[in-house]
Amino acid sequence: MTTPTLLLIHGLGATNGVWADVLAELDWPSQVINVELPGHGAAAPSDDYTVGAMAAQVATACANGEEVIAVGHSLGGAVALCLASGFFRPVVTAAVGLGIKLAWSDADVEGMARVAAKGARWFETRDEAVERFLLQAGLRGVGPNHPAVANAVIEVDGQWRVTQDPNTFAQRPVDPAGLVGAVNCPVILGAGENDAMVSFDDMVAHVPNPRIATGAGHNVQVDNPTWVVSLIHEVANL
Numbered sequence: 001m002t003t004p005t006l007l008l009i010h011g012l013g014a015t016n017g018v019w020a021d022v023l024a025e026l027d028w029p030s031q032v033i034n035v036e037l038p039g040h041g042a043a044a045p046s047d048d049y050t051v052g053a054m055a056a057q058v059a060t061a062c063a064n065g066e067e068v069i070a071v072g073h074s075l076g077g078a079v080a081l082c083l084a085s086g087f088f089r090p091v092v093t094a095a096v097g098l099g100i101k102l103a104w105s106d107a108d109v110e111g112m113a114r115v116a117a118k119g120a121r122w123f124e125t126r127d128e129a130v131e132r133f134l135l136q137a138g139l140r141g142v143g144p145n146h147p148a149v150a151n152a153v154i155e156v157d158g159q160w161r162v163t164q165d166p167n168t169f170a171q172r173p174v175d176p177a178g179l180v181g182a183v184n185c186p187v188i189l190g191a192g193e194n195d196a197m198v199s200f201d202d203m204v205a206h207v208p209n210p211r212i213a214t215g216a217g218h219n220v221q222v223d224n225p226t227w228v229v230s231l232i233h234e235v236a237n238l
Helices: 016-025 051-062 075-083 106-118 126-136 176-181 200-204 225-236
Strands: 005-009 032-035 067-073 091-098 153-156 159-162 187-192 211-213
Touching (some): 005 016, 005 051, 005 075, 051 075, 067 075, 067 225, 126 153, 126 159, 187 225
Parallel strands (some): 067 091, 091 187, 187 211
Antiparallel strands (some): 153 159
16 A cells, blocks of 8 residues: 655744654655745745635645645644645545644734734844744744754845744634544644643544643654654554
């Protein structure tokens, strides 16, 4: 039996480099597509950053309509589950959603809108821009030479900024019951034990037996890549 293509989708504010530690441990016998979401890293900006629009854009990376296992983190996890609905070109045979925010308050939504409205911040040095990127992406403790940083900042006319389009922060929450309920394949939800974005109770309200990575935070693919690799292999065998 042919192993499906593995599709990796990073989260809001990050780049595809956050999967580097997972890929270093993962011996995948088929194609791996490690996308960057619109408005992030080296990807072009968009005029529509809704989950559905980003899912449609990510689907173009799987132009051959091949079978895919979709693994996404945070916003990328929501995109992975959206792709797993069966409404898009790739045939998603299984999905993993890591650290997906499932409970949104009005304050959460308003806070995201404020960040989007502030626009890009400019810095005199690359180091300052990298520090800002790591803060926005929740990657405190990650060194400036980590692969996640490679496409994260850009110099324009002698000043530096994070490459992420600030408009990506203007997210409208997706109904979690509708998102999970539309999935048309086996799915695993998981998160780090110390993930402030989502709890076990949030996840178990929508799927049985969600997984928790002991000691990990929101960016579980960086904090515990071995655990993420094990989930990928597990979902591939469902």
